Amino acid sequence: MTTQDKIIKNKLGLLNLAEMLGNVSQACKVMGYSRDSFYRFQQLYEQGGSSALQEISSSKPNIRNRVEQAVEDAVVALATEQPAFGQLRASNELKKKGIFISPGGVRSVWLRYQLETFPKRLKALEAKVAEEGMILTEVQIAALEKAREEKTAHGEIETHHPGYLGAQDTYYVGYIKGVGKIYQQTFIDTYTKVAQAKVYDRKNALVAADMLNDRVLPFYEQHELKLLRILTDRGTEY
Numbered sequence: 001m002t003t004q005d006k007i008i009k010n011k012l013g014l015l016n017l018a019e020m021l022g023n024v025s026q027a028c029k030v031m032g033y034s035r036d037s038f039y040r041f042q043q044l045y046e047q048g049g050s051s052a053l054q055e056i057s058s059s060k061p062n063i064r065n066r067v068e069q070a071v072e073d074a075v076v077a078l079a080t081e082q083p084a085f086g087q088l089r090a091s092n093e094l095k096k097k098g099i100f101i102s103p104g105g106v107r108s109v110w111l112r113y114q115l116e117t118f119p120k121r122l123k124a125l126e127a128k129v130a131e132e133g134m135i136l137t138e139v140q141i142a143a144l145e146k147a148r149e150e151k152t153a154h155g156e157i158e159t160h161h162p163g164y165l166g167a168q169d170t171y172y173v174g175y176i177k178g179v180g181k182i183y184q185q186t187f188i189d190t191y192t193k194v195a196q197a198k199v200y201d202r203k204n205a206l207v208a209a210d211m212l213n214d215r216v217l218p219f220y221e222q223h224e225l226k227l228l229r230i231l232t233d234r235g236t237e238y
Helices: 003-021 024-031 035-048 069-081 087-096 103-112 118-132 138-153 205-222
Strands: 166-176 180-189 195-200
Touching (some): 003 024, 003 035, 024 035, 069 087, 069 103, 069 118, 069 138, 087 103, 118 138, 180 205, 195 205
Antiparallel strands (some): 166 180, 180 195
């Protein structure tokens, strides 16, 4: 995940959390933003979707080094029409249409529009589908399905705000003479990556529940957040 992706994710998390809580002030307090920032993010999102939430560089582009707008538009359009194409193949495909731009030129355009990687081009495609309600081609459907299969295979899960999904697991710490085996119950909020841990001399359902009741749930209640779901390894202690 790039720095820009993290920035957008945090801003979207603020908007989602405010909607869930029904309280802008509380959401801003939890996420560390001001109310002015919240309303600015909200306006940008309503006008341009998630891509409008990225940080805008203050540096001015050198217009002389840029391709014509028509060529740039064609490069951007091809990125969502054929998201699996690399810069070399995209350049060759555009040449077939009478649009001449080098592979390096294609990449330069992609960089300006945050399209330089396959996942980013898929993200742009998904945003376009959501905004325009377009009908996907077989190529686009295949690309999206492949990306979802890869995410599932690597165990990737999308989370949208604090408390959306927690992960709890049991870890073997070691052996202490006179005590026996030592286990650690660990809980992580998958959005904020805030972790809590507690050590026990056993692993069973009682200690798994104790971890939640003693540390996790009071923490969320303190911050007036709801814990919506928990992911575990489905071991016997759960």
